[in-house]
Amino acid sequence: MGPSPIEADPAVEAERRLRAAGLARTPQRRAVLTELLGRTDHPTAEQIYEAVSRRLPGISRATVYRVLDAFTERGLLNRIQHADSVGRFDGRVDRHHHLLCERCGGLSDLEASALPELPIPAGADLGGFRIADYRITLHGVCPDCSGDAHDPPSNPTP
Amino acid sequence: MGPSPIEADPAVEAERRLRAAGLARTPQRRAVLTELLGRTDHPTAEQIYEAVSRRLPGISRATVYRVLDAFTERGLLNRIQHADSVGRFDGRVDRHHHLLCERCGGLSDLEASALPELPIPAGADLGGFRIADYRITLHGVCPDCSGDAHDPPSNPTP
């Protein structure tokens, strides 16, 4: 089937990114990157470890951390932050924005096309700071939390 | 002459915020909030602890963590994230933006007035998500890193 409009098969895309970055293509790296590209939430290192462990029993947490770190440095993925103080990862490296729920702390993606473009030319200079790109985070209340008075749902998507 | 009604003396502003939030005003809380409001960087809990310890020897790390947590919940300050995975705090709660250096990971403030307003009415609705505010992060290269010859795809020296 032709599922995703943009990113093809996560495994194929993972391979492509590893190759493009000139990084060693080991089973562990393939598995970690494929896992991340196959989901749209923003998993923690631990969640990635758990998921990858099912396909690659014996992979170690240390490897997951090291690999995520290497990928982040090379720009294969992004490290982001939810309401808590745990590192989270996002396989999307294209321009897109985020919706942050002030009630439950959940963070979800928002296509760049949903917002008007900022009139900031790439390469613009702001006080000596050369601008390459930008990201916007919209703060508000998500649909799940809209109904409830105060109690956050016990099943958010952080 | 309108005396900039925004942040005056950090201690005064701290007092005002504590009172407005209806939080107990203890020496520890005054010290932590005053310290944070008196600096423009985004210190970690540990850095705040160190600084406050000089004025209030004996304050415990646990108190600093608890107090920062309480303040964040009540909106007296914001929790943010640098390149690393350590919780950081920002005394500014008004709309302002950030400049993120892709080389060194440094994050600095940018006045909201430096960017055009996004035409997003507060209260707008985006797929069931009620929007209250937004923040923009500009990615690029800071002045300090501009000189370095690290990985200059195109570094014309202006």
Added chain:
DNA sequence: ATACCTGCAAAAACTTTGCAATTCG
């Protein structure tokens, strides 16, 4: 072949918690 990776286990870094004493309102 050899430089880079991985697993393991221990350590470090960061944050939270239980409780008794103290302080704020």
Added chain:
DNA sequence: CGAATTGCAAAGTTTTTGCAGGTAT
């Protein structure tokens, strides 16, 4: 006074590191 806050110390999380052996290019 009664309720909330603090310190201390211990426990819980999350992330990093040193090595020996294994693997990719």
